[in-house]
Amino acid sequence: MPLVRRVRRTTAMARTLATAALTALLLLPTGTDAGAATGTTGIAAGPPELLLGQSGAGAWNDFETFGRDADGGSVYYELRKGDWVSDTHRRYATALADQGRTVQVGISWKDNPPGFPGGDENAKAARSRAVTAEIAAGGHTASLARLLAFADARPRARFKLRLDYEVSSFYHCTDASCSSYKNAFNRLAGHLDSRSKAHNLEFVYHPVRGEFEALYPGDAAVDRMGVSVFAHELCLPVYDRGYRYNGTPPQNYDVGASQCRNAYVGTDSHGNPAAVWRNFDHDANVLKLVKFAKDHGKPVVLSEAGLMNFTADGGTTDGLEQQRADVWMKRLFSLMNYQGPIPNLSGQHDLRGVIQSVVYINLDFRYGWDGVDDGSFDFAPDTMWFVDGRLSRYGPARTTFCQGLAAGGFTARCR
Known part of the structure; x- marks a missing residue:
């Protein structure tokens, strides 16, 4: 049955994702003191x-x-x-x-x-x-x-x-x-x-x-703020004819741990900003954008969200990211339920309930932006968009996604 909701331009839609199940499922940053987080969003709303x-x-x-x-x-x-x-x-x-x-x-x-x-x-x-x-x-x-x-x-x-x-x-x-x-x-x-x-x-x-x-x-x-969430937003490496950092300097990122070092204190001996290890699963600019939206009373839409090529094996052609895909899913939902520090900002921050819409692309990007295998346009196997992002093709990642929907209060459900 179609889900019908009418829009009132003067009333922002919102919701609260403060459930113990979601907190347990989704990975919060190391050292987060949830009890110290300040306030919940004042944005009003629905699921x-x-x-x-x-x-x-x-x-x-x-x-x-x-x-x-x-x-x-x-x-x-x-x-x-x-x-x-x-x-x-x-x-x-x-x-x-x-x-x-x-x-x-x-x-x-x-x-x-x-x-x-x-x-x-x-x-x-x-x-x-x-x-x-x-x-x-x-x-x-x-x-x-x-x-x-x-x-x-x-x-x-x-x-x-x-x-x-x-x-x-x-x-x-x-x-x-x-x-x-x-x-x-x-x-x-x-x-x-x-x-x-x-x-x-x-x-x-x-x-x-x-x-x-x-x-x-x-x-x-x-009315709303949007942000794209692919690989670097969740501190995951991307393979594109070699590991790359998507604009994040190598000294601020750890490939093996898949973590961002994006809090700065002072400078190093060469006068560069000194990165401090803070064990972040989310890019600092994404966290700051969500806080900015909250401060302005604007719900956030994850307007483009999807997997990328996380592996270094350009020889495979199935485009599947079984191991990294599950990490990506966990971090996607933990972003929606984030409580903790934000690099270069003081205090603890409660961003739960600010992100109200997730647009999961759910396409087989091996065959171009529309994901259709019609021979018109394909990505090369060793490039970043050569990935099958369809949830039906995954096991653990799909399970995490389904659990996230249920714990987060989405209307959408898995069968």
Whole structure:
């Protein structure tokens, strides 16, 4: 039976995950004093959501082989086209929305900027920044007409609209203050909100994890904050033709222990920040983003979450990550229930209940971003995206995932 919830734009949704079962199941940082954590979130609400996929119904169908009652899914819409990225995205969005479910929509312009004739990544980023400024000045709103009509025609559904995703200064800021993106977000949110007849839209600010504060558009237009959770966010190494650290300097990461050293005290003999071992399972910037969201009364959406290639064996072709996948799952749910220190911030912090939606991609990434084995695009076996992320393909990781849903109060359940 479809799960129907109506959205009130002035009321944030929330919930509390303070259960002994979840705390026992999911790995809290060493040395955490849960009793010393300060306060619980003041964000108000309902059970956490499970959304599936990032393109088509394949992610949903895989979950249905062992689970039920997921809340919705995730798709993409392109500003340049004024339409869904592909018919696959449109069909999935339609199937979900027609049942009154939640649809997260990534409204993209950085990946394919309007008016971009082609060129290298620097040229594309320059055009994306220009488009951001054009949006701030009132441009490109006509490209949202199809999306707005789609949402209005399905008033029982809820739409979480990411006004571009993984936003950053490189792709979205024309000056140090990043007024371009802040004004663009507010302009798009105001345009859509004022023209929505169904009033079933929420606006998600989804930055890269290190720039969440600098690009923040302000409390008035932002309903939720988003963050991506793949490997480095959970302090796991990635194999891409050799171990790599995804921007985390090697001295701040331990490959063998799969831990982040991301608390700094003073400098070393060379004048570099001195990392102190703190046994963290979660990247400091992710913890700080969740705290920032809590401080601003904004629920968090894990807008993109999925496995990556954690092994060094490029010779296998099944894409499975049996051992690392279970560690990844444990850390995913422990992030939702985090209590403890945050690097470079004083005191203990209680972040339970801030993360209210998890978008698990649940695709076989060996066959590209849509996970479809149609011969159109495959990742090489020794690269980071060569991984089968479908939960049906795992044992311990799927068990942990199912336990996390039950202990965390999700409506979604495993059979």
